[in-house]
Amino acid sequence: MSGWGWGRYVPVAERRAKARKKMEKLRKQGHAIQPVEISGRTIARSFWGKGWCDHLESFSDYANRLPRGRTYVRNGSVCHLEIEPGRIKAMVSGSRLYNVEIGIKTLAPAAWKRIKDKCSGEIGSILELLRGQLSDRVMEIVSDRENGLFPLPNEITLKCDCPDWAVMCKHVSAVLYGIGSRLDTEPELLFLLRDQDPAELIASEVSFPVAEGTAPEEVLSDDDLSSIFGIELDQEPETPTPAKKRNASQKAASAGKKSKKKKTTVFTPSGKNIARLRKKTGLSAASFAEQIGVNPASVYRWEKSTGNLKLHSRTLAALTRIEASIGKE
Numbered sequence: 001m002s003g004w005g006w007g008r009y010v011p012v013a014e015r016r017a018k019a020r021k022k023m024e025k026l027r028k029q030g031h032a033i034q035p036v037e038i039s040g041r042t043i044a045r046s047f048w049g050k051g052w053c054d055h056l057e058s059f060s061d062y063a064n065r066l067p068r069g070r071t072y073v074r075n076g077s078v079c080h081l082e083i084e085p086g087r088i089k090a091m092v093s094g095s096r097l098y099n100v101e102i103g104i105k106t107l108a109p110a111a112w113k114r115i116k117d118k119c120s121g122e123i124g125s126i127l128e129l130l131r132g133q134l135s136d137r138v139m140e141i142v143s144d145r146e147n148g149l150f151p152l153p154n155e156i157t158l159k160c161d162c163p164d165w166a167v168m169c170k171h172v173s174a175v176l177y178g179i180g181s182r183l184d185t186e187p188e189l190l191f192l193l194r195d196q197d198p199a200e201l202i203a204s205e206v207s208f209p210v211a212e213g214t215a216p217e218e219v220l221s222d223d224d225l226s227s228i229f230g231i232e233l234d235q236e237p238e239t240p241t242p243a244k245k246r247n248a249s250q251k252a253a254s255a256g257k258k259s260k261k262k263k264t265t266v267f268t269p270s271g272k273n274i275a276r277l278r279k280k281t282g283l284s285a286a287s288f289a290e291q292i293g294v295n296p297a298s299v300y301r302w303e304k305s306t307g308n309l310k311l312h313s314r315t316l317a318a319l320t321r322i323e324a325s326i327g328k329e
């Protein structure tokens with residue numbers, strides 16, 4: 001018996017251990033690994049997360065096939081899930097590690113404009129929007145089955161490299177649920193996925209200037225975001241930061257803070273500075289994120305935050321490098 005024949009049953013513990021090892025290896029290579037971790041049975045509970053799952057389950061093709069992914073996503077088989085404009089890339093642990101790629105059409109400008117027009121003057125702040133604290137009318141608009149923010153089945157393409165790939169295997173199903181779970185903690189990723197800026201939905205002049213200028217008053221602070229969504233703004237909360245690195249990054253961050261007015265060698269990591277730097281490079285959030293080795297959502301989130309950010313030393317080093325290469329003002 002070879003032990004590796006097709007269909008060999010691999011105990012859950014064994015394949016989990018294998019997957020963990022592989023993930024650790026990827027992490028060491030500098031990939032920002034983002035597992036889907038669900039505690040309890042509820043996959044998603046927020047307006048956006050639950051909205052995503054309910055929306056997909058409302059289509060019969062999906063309703064029939066999605067359930068097979070539920071156990072998978074709950075037991076932590078989705079080892080990695082990253083969302084970028086128009087695409088979700090994920091790794092799911094099965095008999096081996098499978099690569100899943102889901103394409104989602106970005107929202108057409110005309111469709112986005114229709115949503116904006118309908119919501120005009122009705123959403124008070126980005127906080128309310130992301131928290132899902134919306135009037136019934138706005139909720140109906142953004143989660144409209146045909147014309148809302150969630151994609152239609154014909155805007156979705158599914159791919160998995162497992163041997164029993166048909167239309168929707170359990171790996172793909174698990175990832176689709178994983179997206180819902182991710183939206184619970186990072187609802188802004190839905191907008192990133194559809195490639196539209198949520199700030200454009202906000203009623204007043206309150207928005208997030210990307211260019212230098214006065215800081216907007218209603219921008220979420222790190223504390224706000226952390227307490228509301230339970231996320232750590234120093235990125236990759238699932239990656240334990242070695243004490244040495246953390247110290248280095250804190251030192252670097254405080255060094256940058258102290259000598260803010262002076263010309264420093266270390267990049268001062270604030271949302272404003274990151275937005276300014278990215279603007280200078282002319283890169284999209286996704287490309288910029290790739291340059292500094294983080295996921296686009298982090299860049300997106302940082303740019304919306306106020307105050308100095310605590311970043312990994314390697315991220316800070318990458319930002320410093322970019323700043324040095326394009327020259328300071």
Ligand SMILES: [Zn+2]
Nearest residue numbers: 160162169171
């Ligand atoms: Zn599969």
